[in-house]
């Protein structure tokens with residue numbers, strides 16, 4: 436089959452950028468992204484896109500209206516599809532069995548039912564969302580139960596993009612992973628999906644596996660990345676006790692080519708919608724199979740991350756003479772990382788909430804995430820101020836929570852001049868030069884270094 440019509444259910448951080456790049460690279464294929472959320476779809480049709488992602492608008496503009504479409508008409512679009520990518524959210528369950536750990540597959544299940552109901556031909560259903568290993572089996576059962584006479588071939592094609600670099604990650608992926616059944620129809624569907632990616636990805640980077648390896652590899656990739664962050668963060672705590680410097684330790688170990696340099700930046704902890712959810716899901720799956728030691732091992736990555744966030748707040752309080760009550764503390768950064776407006780699971784949320792509980796007067800600044808911060812901090816007495824200089828005026832302490840380039844380039848002399856004294860700076864991302872700030876007059880507290 437030559438694929439002519441792709442439909443993607445879910446116009447979020449993955450569905451939107453992924454389909455935009457497929458449409459950009461495959462002008463001969465129509466790509467339609469559908470979503471229940473009308474506001475989101477409307478925003479995709481304008482130049483004020485619903486997510487902030489560098490270079491995304493340029494790509495959207497190349498293809499939108501040509502072979503890239505955004506729509507709320509789910510029924511009509513499924514009816515014409517050759518391939519349906521399912522890219523809906525799979526958050527941690529908040530209720531019932533597995534609450535707080537398992538993935539909530541409600542939205543995935545609903546998509547499968549819609550596909551079964553509205554399909555008008557045999558089609559390929561692609562798991563783009565991150566899912567527990569063996570979800571394809573459940574999807575196959577839903578798709579082939581009931582009234583439909585069509586054949587639905589389920590493939591796993593997890594997404595590895597990172598926010599802030601999504602377009603480059605999609606245009607130049609380290610690899611594309613496609614898992615399917617080892618029978619004839621499975622292999623045929625894999626070949627069809629390989630053909631799509633071959634429009635811009637070289638063959639050696641397209642990896643095909645069985646369905647279960649593909650589903651599991653996505654969870655494992657995120658677990659390994661998060662584990663590196665927790666590992667270096669755990670050592671940052673030891674550095675603060677021993678006068679070792681985490682940047683020096685990180686560099687020293689990273690020059691061992693077996694270890695490598697990436698994901699070794701100590702921080703206030705990892706955030707984002709996926710690391711925690713995917714590790715918790717991995718832990719849940721391991722427990723389900725009775726692998727309690729394996730579950731405990733991965734659980735520790737999340738425990739260490741929670742510890743790193745709390746440790747940061749504890750340090751602020753201890754340093755500021757055991758009380759922050761009625762002191763003005765300015766958080767520079769609220770997004771979970773630089774170059775995104777996304778705040779899901781951002782360490783800043785926990786840190787700001789803990790500071791408010793301690794009755795600090797908290798000001799929050801961020802170049803792209805204040806709209807979301809307003810929502811996250813709803814009901815809390817926090818001031819949101821985009822201009823970092825204004826936000827820091829009269830502050831007793833400044834905490835850097837997101838590694839925005841703009842915060843590396845600030846005029847810290849000017850900030851210091853307008854702060855209360857003694858002026859403290861807690862650099863939760865190690866982006867400023869502690870010596871330079873110390874010379875200005877700040878009391879400087881980086882992560883994993885002597886103060």
Ligand code: NAD
Nearest residue numbers: 445446447448449470471472523524525542545564565594
């Ligand atoms: P998101 O919340 O930004 O987007 C999901 C969209 O799906 C929402 O707009 C929602 O309205 C829509 N949706 C839900 N149920 C629907 C239904 N039945 N019909 C139509 N639309 C429906 O989520 P996201 O960040 O794009 O993540 C999607 C999946 O991709 C998750 O499984 C996530 O783990 C995975 N993932 C995310 C990233 C990332 O960087 N955010 C990277 C790789 C993988």
Ligand code: UGA
Nearest residue numbers: 594595596597598664698699700702705706707709771772
């Ligand atoms: C991550 C993975 O990198 C992607 O491959 C994956 O597709 C995605 O999750 C997903 O499944 O959602 P993302 O969460 O967008 O991407 O961003 P990362 O760059 O991985 O950063 C995650 C968190 O770790 C951020 O809070 C970041 O600040 C933190 N981090 C990262 C550190 O604290 N130190 C580091 O050295 C690296």
